[in-house]
Amino acid sequence: MNASARPRTRRIRIALASTAVVASTALVAPLPSADAQADAHVAGHLTGTLADGATWVADVPEQWNGTLLLFSHGFGPLVARNAPTDAVRTELLSQGYALAGSSYDPNGPMWALNSAERDQFATLDAVIAKIGTPQRTLAMGNSMGGLVNAQLARDGGGRIDGALGQCGLVAGGVDLDxxxxxxxxxxxxxxxxxxxxxxxxxxxxxxxxxxxKKLTDAVTAAQATPQGRARIALAAAFLNLPAWAPGQEQPPATDWAGQQEQQYAWFAQGILSFVEGGRFAMEQSAGGNNSWNKGVDYARLLAGSVHAPQVRALYRAAGLDLRTDLSTLTAGAGITADPAAVRTAQRTFTAGQGLEVPLLDIHTTADNLVPVEQESRFASRVRASGDGALLRQAFVERQGHCTFTTAETVAALHALEHRVSTGHWDDAATPAALQRSATALGLDGAAYVTYRPAQLTVGRDRPGQH
Known part of the structure; x- marks a missing residue:
């Protein structure tokens, strides 16, 4: 976005005295940072504490452009953050944006969906009380915070003007588990x-x-045989795991063995430790188990997977009967959910039941933790609510979770601003336009591509089935 397209720049003044906001709020000098360039743009570094103990942080540049960005962080330590990376923070402050974000309730689990939306809105109130009403407020969020961001876009009409999601877990926690x-x-x-x-x-x-550990050790041992590799590929298909790993060339479309090797690489890097740790936190948040497989037909489930041809080819090569394995899985599927936990998860772990403001989601095409197929599931729900015109999705050809460049992030933000300013997306959020915008920034490159994600392999169309 060029200077002429930005909101009118204005200088803000912040009182040096601390003022109570719910619990406490303090204005302090800019904190020491290795990123001296970012600090050069910070006129005010604010922190505070909300009623539930959540902390918040805000940075306001000396020449504020009038736009406040409310950032929702992902799954992990409950520490306040106001940007996805230090490099993005640096660039946005240099362009005149004010940044804010909360930790969410530190007394709960890291899967903080019971408090995140509430604490983000409370942070918005606290920051506005200190710096004045912004000309525009935009939400941002990544990973779990991308789900929070989608909830803000659903519920934030009148408080936020638009939202930018990155690698968002937008299909929700029930589908994920x-x-x-x-x-x-x-x-x-x-x-x-x-x-x-x-x-x-x-x-x-x-x-x-x-x-x-038990499952990872089993995968490691199984990788040594063709039969084990075929079964790993079957599990990877159900996990919606991409067949393109970091540091490697993307395997050809019919290189089934090469695809499996790269799926195995994700397992070898410890993805199951993250998955199981996340499940424990989600069960804490839901008050029990909110997932089930009783009644799942695993043959039907595989048939809907984009990886089904790979699995069938590897089973044939290994001399295994795929139908027998799928029948074994279906016959033994008896895990049931805790009904109260399902109800809690459906209420707090989901989004897509409508949008009140424009939302632009961006996602890498080979995301190991939040599969890009989540975007298909989310988009169908938004369209069913009648709000499809408010949603745009764009894709970056890259491996990994939330591995966006600074240029890709900023270009997406500018595209969202175009929609908010004009009332129309026009072509601002198309892959070509985003690629041009990101490249023109002269930062760290971009890889926006035309892409359509496959359907999410989840096999449970009735939300209350358990």
Missing amino acids: NYQLDAEYTLARLLLPGEEVKLVRFDSAADAAATA
């Missing part, structure tokens, strides 16, 4: 037959870590 359960169950049933492997209702983080 269910398709992850399918993969975990497949590994346990086919690679560890006869063994008891605890897959749900973890008693502690150590309990979850023990399951992750």
Whole structure:
């Protein structure tokens, strides 16, 4: 966005005295940072504490352009953040944006969906009380924070003007836990037959870590045989796991063995430790197990997967009967959910039941933690609500979770601003326009591409089925 397209620049003045905001708020000098360039643009570094103990942080540049960005961070330590990366923070401050974000309630689990939306709106109130009403407020969020961001876009009409999501878990926590359960169950049933492997209702983080280790060890051992590799590919299909790993060339469309090797690389890097740790936190948040596989037809589930041809080819090469394995999975599927936990998760872990403001989601095409197929699931729900015109989605050809360049992030923000300013998307959010905009920034490159994600492999169309 060039200077002429920005809102009118104005200088703000912030009182040096601390003022109470719910619990406490303090204005302090800019904190020391290795990023001296970012600090050069910070006129005010504000922090505060909300009623539930959540902390918030805001940075306001000396020449504020009037736009406040409210950032929702992803799954992890409950520490206040106001930008996805330090480099993005630097660039946005240099362009005149004010940045704010909260930690969410630190007294709860890291899966903080019970408090995140509430704390983000409370942070917005606290920051506005200190710096005045912005000319425009935009939400941003990544990963779990992308789900929070979608909730803000659903509920924030009149408080925010638009939202930018990155690598967002927008299909929601119920779908996430269910398709992850399918993969975990497949590994346990086919690679560890006869063994008891605890897959749900973890008693502690150590309990979850023990399951992750057992399953990861089983995958490592299975990779040594054609039969094991075929079964790993089946589990990877249910996990919606991309067949393109970091540091490697994307395998050809029919290089089934090469695709499996790269899926295995994700397992070898410890993806199951993240999955099981996340499940424990989500069960804490929901008050029980919100996932189930009782009644799932695993043959039908695989038939809907974009990876089905790969799995069939690897089973043939290994001399295994795929129908037998799928029948074994279907016959043994007996995990049920806790109804109260499902109700809590459906209420707090979801988005897509409508939008009140424009939302632009961007996603990498080979995301190992939040599969790009989540965007298909989310878009169908938004369209069903009648709000499809408010949603745009764009894709970056790259491996990994939230691995966007600064240029890609800023270009997407400018496209969102075009929609908010004009009332029309026009072609601002098309891959070509985003690529031109990102490249013109002269920062760290971009890889926007034309892409249509496959359907999410989840196999549970009725939300209350358990």
